[in-house]
Amino acid sequence: MQSTITGELTNAEDVLTILNPRTGEPVGSLSVAGTDDVAGAVAAARAAQPGWAATPPGERGKLLREAARALDTAAAGLAELNAQETGRPLDEALAGIAAGVSTLEQYAELGPVHRGHSLRGNALAADYTVAEPRGVAVLLTPWNDPVAVACGLIGAALVTGNSAIHKPSERCPHLGKLLGEVVAPVFPPNVLVTLTGGADVGTLLTQQPDVDMFAHVGSSATGDRIARAAVLTGAYVIRENGGNDPLVVDADVDPGWAAEQAAIGAFSNSGQICTSVERIYVHRSIAEPFCHALAGQARDRNTEHPLAPLVDTRMRDTVHRHVAEALQLGARAIEGGTVPVGPGAFYPATVLVDCADTMDVMAEETFGPVAPVRVVDSFEEGLALAAAGRYGLAATVLTGSIAHAQQAVAALPVGTVKVNEVFGGAPGGAAQPxxxxxxxxxxxxxxxxxxxxxxxxxxxxxxxxxAAPPAHETDGAAS
Known part of the structure; x- marks a missing residue:
């Protein structure tokens, strides 16, 4: 079986056609995997898994390092496809691939030393735990940092002895296909298989009884569907899904610095990061200079250093619908807020003030370069509003008060709390959303x-x- 499965071209409904979000011009078309392709991929991965699990962990780590080298060699071509399919600037695409290389190397080191625990019991007995692979893992990855995220899941899955089926996002299928062609040949046949396709392929995968686990990074709606389907098959599910991450700005911080942090959080990668700042609560005492500085940050991105486009016009339509609804309900745009004329899927850095928590731009994941602001009268009010909502990915607090920082850590029901820096953190900082x-x-x-x-x-x-009795005793008894 091929390492990458795209099915056979049959009709228009079976083809993914990708447009460059900068120009609107076609990048290319790929056929999607069909029902037989999906079933065949699962069967092949199932057959390959026992032999891979029996491979010594050190050897698995060695092959992962080879995969990292292969990825590094192919970085230029992968970055170019990333830029064409998602609009990501070439330097950022290369940085994402470099992160993927580092992640594969990290798991190549961590995998062979992944160990169980000894258990205290009877002094004359041995009690311990053994970690065993789950089996066949399906990896469903997003388009906004496609190589880095995929390498994290691929690395962890393979180094622990699972076989893996990778379905990249339908928004960057050419990139996902090439990633499979670069990495999969390093491993034994069918240990890593790539399937291209959209939601239908994902649905087919959730129906396969021989899939043991799903690892999904993407929208909450899709993650919820996967979790519900897995109840019927018994597959294990992990998922990092959407967020509506708040930023709380305390009264005692410099408003210009706070605006810089807010702009980094809201506008980086055109707001297309799971942990982007999606809603801002600023103390009334510094609200005016903060909003003025934030508008300046957005204006600079709109004139001097324009943002990259959104991934496609469908995403731009969602972003603008949130902005337009907010404006209709009483918010004001002090920068941006309009769809630019011209080709592609560009959208300006936008700052909205006078926002209410009932607006979609505050309550939902907008996933675009929008910074909606609500003024609060106290840190406690901002913290309470930040803690509300359905999501629980991450949150940021800007404060000079250690007491307020500790309050935030205790009160925010999220996987990651960041104090005084919207992005950053130590390597290996895993969290549970x-x-x-x-x-x-x-x-x-x-x-x-x-x-x-x-x-x-x-x-x-x-x-x-x-002990048996001595032989002479036995003889005497017989006589």
């Missing part, structure tokens, strides 16, 4: 635990055998 943002660890050493299940072993010595 909550609510509609997902379930399970998505990164770091803990991801190896997600891709394995634990077996407890208890070994005790058998009782000593009774």
């Amino acid at each position: 909550r609510g509609e943002s997902g379930h399970g660890f998505g990164y770091g050493p803990e991801l190896l635990d997600e891709f394995t299940r634990v077996k407890v072993v208890h070994i005790a010595a058998p009782p000593a055998r009774e």
